[in-house]
Amino acid sequence: MATAVSPLAPKSYPEMPELEGVQFSTAEAGIKYKGRTDVLLAKMVEGTTAAGVFTRSKCPSAPVDWCRSVLKSGTARGLLVNSGNANAFTGVKGKSAVALSAKIAASALGCEENQIYLASTGVIGEPLDAEKFSPVIDELASMSKPTGWLDAAKAIMTTDTYPKIATVSVELDGKTIVINGMAKGAGMIAPDMATMLSFIFTDAAIDAHALQDLLSSQTEASFNSVTVDSDTSTSDTVLLFATGAAKARGIEAVQSSDDPRFPVLQAALGDLMQNLAQQVAKDGEGARKFVEVRVEGAQDNASAKVIALSIANSPLVKTAVAGEDANWGRVVMAVGKAGEPADRDRLAIWFGDIRVAVNGERDPDYSEEAASEVMKHDEIIIRVDLGLGSGENRVWTCDLTKEYVAINGDYRS
Amino acid sequence: MATAVSPLAPKSYPEMPELEGVQFSTAEAGIKYKGRTDVLLAKMVEGTTAAGVFTRSKCPSAPVDWCRSVLKSGTARGLLVNSGNANAFTGVKGKSAVALSAKIAASALGCEENQIYLASTGVIGEPLDAEKFSPVIDELASMSKPTGWLDAAKAIMTTDTYPKIATVSVELDGKTIVINGMAKGAGMIAPDMATMLSFIFTDAAIDAHALQDLLSSQTEASFNSVTVDSDTSTSDTVLLFATGAAKARGIEAVQSSDDPRFPVLQAALGDLMQNLAQQVAKDGEGARKFVEVRVEGAQDNASAKVIALSIANSPLVKTAVAGEDANWGRVVMAVGKAGEPADRDRLAIWFGDIRVAVNGERDPDYSEEAASEVMKHDEIIIRVDLGLGSGENRVWTCDLTKEYVAINGDYRS
Numbered sequence A, B: 001m002a003t004a005v006s007p008l009a010p011k012s013y014p015e016m017p018e019l020e021g022v023q024f025s026t027a028e029a030g031i032k033y034k035g036r037t038d039v040l041l042a043k044m045v046e047g048t049t050a051a052g053v054f055t056r057s058k059c060p061s062a063p064v065d066w067c068r069s070v071l072k073s074g075t076a077r078g079l080l081v082n083s084g085n086a087n088a089f090t091g092v093k094g095k096s097a098v099a100l101s102a103k104i105a106a107s108a109l110g111c112e113e114n115q116i117y118l119a120s121t122g123v124i125g126e127p128l129d130a131e132k133f134s135p136v137i138d139e140l141a142s143m144s145k146p147t148g149w150l151d152a153a154k155a156i157m158t159t160d161t162y163p164k165i166a167t168v169s170v171e172l173d174g175k176t177i178v179i180n181g182m183a184k185g186a187g188m189i190a191p192d193m194a195t196m197l198s199f200i201f202t203d204a205a206i207d208a209h210a211l212q213d214l215l216s217s218q219t220e221a222s223f224n225s226v227t228v229d230s231d232t233s234t235s236d237t238v239l240l241f242a243t244g245a246a247k248a249r250g251i252e253a254v255q256s257s258d259d260p261r262f263p264v265l266q267a268a269l270g271d272l273m274q275n276l277a278q279q280v281a282k283d284g285e286g287a288r289k290f291v292e293v294r295v296e297g298a299q300d301n302a303s304a305k306v307i308a309l310s311i312a313n314s315p316l317v318k319t320a321v322a323g324e325d326a327n328w329g330r331v332v333m334a335v336g337k338a339g340e341p342a343d344r345d346r347l348a349i350w351f352g353d354i355r356v357a358v359n360g361e362r363d364p365d366y367s368e369e370a371a372s373e374v375m376k377h378d379e380i381i382i383r384v385d386l387g388l389g390s391g392e393n394r395v396w397t398c399d400l401t402k403e404y405v406a407i408n409g410d411y412r413s
Helices: A062-073 A091-109 A130-142 A149-155 A208-219 A245-249 A262-282 A301-313 A315-322 A328-337 A368-375 A402-409 B062-073 B091-109 B130-142 B149-155 B208-219 B245-249 B262-282 B301-313 B315-322 B328-337 B368-375 B402-409
Strands: A022-027 A039-044 A049-054 A078-082 A116-120 A164-172 A175-184 A197-202 A237-242 A290-298 A348-351 A354-358 A379-385 A391-398 B022-027 B039-044 B049-054 B078-082 B116-120 B164-172 B175-184 B197-202 B237-242 B290-298 B348-351 B354-358 B379-385 B391-398
Touching: A022 A130, A022 A149, A039 A130, A039 A149, A039 A197, A049 A062, A049 A208, A062 A091, A062 A116, A062 A237, A078 A091, A078 A197, A091 A116, A091 A130, A116 A237, A149 A164, A149 A175, A164 A262, A175 A245, A175 A262, A197 A262, A208 A237, A208 A262, A262 A290, A262 A391, A290 A301, A301 A315, A301 A328, A301 A379, A301 A391, A315 A328, A315 B402, A328 A348, A328 A354, A328 A379, A348 A368, A354 A368, A402 B315, A402 B402, B022 B130, B022 B149, B039 B130, B039 B149, B039 B197, B049 B062, B049 B208, B062 B091, B062 B116, B062 B237, B078 B091, B078 B197, B091 B116, B091 B130, B116 B237, B149 B164, B149 B175, B164 B262, B175 B245, B175 B262, B197 B262, B208 B237, B208 B262, B262 B290, B262 B391, B290 B301, B301 B315, B301 B328, B301 B379, B301 B391, B315 B328, B328 B348, B328 B354, B328 B379, B348 B368, B354 B368
Parallel strands: A078 A116, A197 A237, A290 A379, B078 B116, B197 B237, B290 B379
Antiparallel strands: A022 A039, A039 A078, A049 A237, A164 A175, A175 A197, A290 A391, A348 A354, A348 A379, B022 B039, B039 B078, B049 B237, B164 B175, B175 B197, B290 B391, B348 B354, B348 B379
């Protein structure tokens, strides 16, 4: 496991405002390792609604199956997460493990089992011993507190080198509501669904269907726009919970996406999700550089995204970034292999503000020194103009370093 | 540049039989570096037919455009290759460079310019100075010899650590014809088109259309079934030349794919191309392990191939192989992300002969020690049975090591 914190880690953590209706607690359940916090319980008040988006893997984990199923209830009282074992590809044992996990949590929280959401991350293919939750669940349920955001974010980490949290506030009906979120990522981060685990909470009251619309509308431009290594986890899960506690402060419930306050919530949630998604890329395994790939002039936005991801996922582009090499020839290669409409002789490419190629060849004013200077930065923008249409998109990724290979060449030991 | 020879390199080179109708010569033209053999000329007799398959990149190199165009003639007298500069993404300069290259070669060989085939490999995005061929072309044309296969294969290398040659002989009309080939690869090897440069020659007489059918029929299971890093070059080129010299020995020309001798040629050419394709994977940049990924029980053969490539291209699978870690959970992940029909609970997975997973979970008889032992080998077979249908396929790849990152993080310097 990596121990050094990513050089791209935020310099400080945001102050997370208290968010009425949810409380956290963490424990050491010894799921995989001893002496390591590996369980998170989030306790939510009655009336909390829930929404989720999940991995598109054809082999999803048992907890993903479980969440998809209980989401039909639309309500939530508890979220139980472990960071030792993904409970993925565990067959009938996996199904028993999620059922038992939910039973244990529901019993401690005094709610229905279908109000318990589950997420697991860690090694896949190994049975999860859900009985390990039993000895710690009562303490988890009783010692939870509303201020444990950073501890909660730490408890869900695996090969992450720093906890990921973010907060936004927004005015509804002249009063403030809060959206707080956390994420874990690191490896196996790719669309679709982009990622990792992320749990987002708001004290606004939002009908379950509207909440799902809200979450779904912001996923494409955030978690589905980040890639570390093109590999997609079997466990990717983003859950959004609305406790509704703000109703007591006179903020009416949002009943549907037609509510005039819906776009306000979309903008705020979008900011928060993009913030978390970027933090995930910045903590990509072995990452030393954060890269934003912008594609414009494409046939349409969808085409721009395919090309942007082709660039962001190219091992040759990613190693060039690691080597601080302004190797735009590899960007051309990645555009070409995407299979989307492109005209070699109309391409223009920038590293940062330095245009290195134009009209299908090296920019006559190209200075390798200036481009190399850009590559020394921690955060690099690679921009491509296809010169075909008005489609544009952007994705985020990181470089591919020897450290990535080291981390993943010996993950299980 | 890497200097150590891949541990997967063949222990010896085959004796290449003389192949009537083609002669080779090499030179140092100083295309990019001084003091390095970087040009190959193959001189072919009148009557030679030609066929080709090329990169599917939307941004192909100027030589690829050139070859596609001259292939319409169906005949060949010369092949000029340089291994310093890919002449890719070089705009109008690239077009002038190929035209001038062909003119220089045609003049030296006394043939038409559209009988000259061109291939370039090396850095992309830099103009190629074709004038550099002029000082060496007459010597190249005059000193060529029919026995220079290994030297020819060496002259086209870039980051390859060993030259790649292969030969097969086959009986037609009771007499022997020869097929000899060479390839270069190393990085940026992925379908479609798989590869790199490969030049294959036979002394059989084969009509140009039949020759194209022959080559196209064997590409999918060979060069389009090998991947190093999922990146696809702008320059991928496979050319097949039939000198027809065997006609003088009484072997009638093959006029079409209906000729009863066509399947015999297909089998022989297929063997040779698979041999060369495997050599390319074994010389993947930084490769320490050769991996054959076999997928069976898929919905159909095409689906099996998509899944096999998803496994073979997964950075997490490839780093696990590098770490000699029998991490079949990552194989599940790669099956899941492929997007093809799969049922988690029917999957079975083997490393070598060791079945590690069955019916959607860990094989009860699974021995990590036995599986780890398999992972120590130089050549590893990863086999997946989806349990859905009778579709099957196999692809070849290599592991992902720190050396890959080192080679590609500083390629241009």
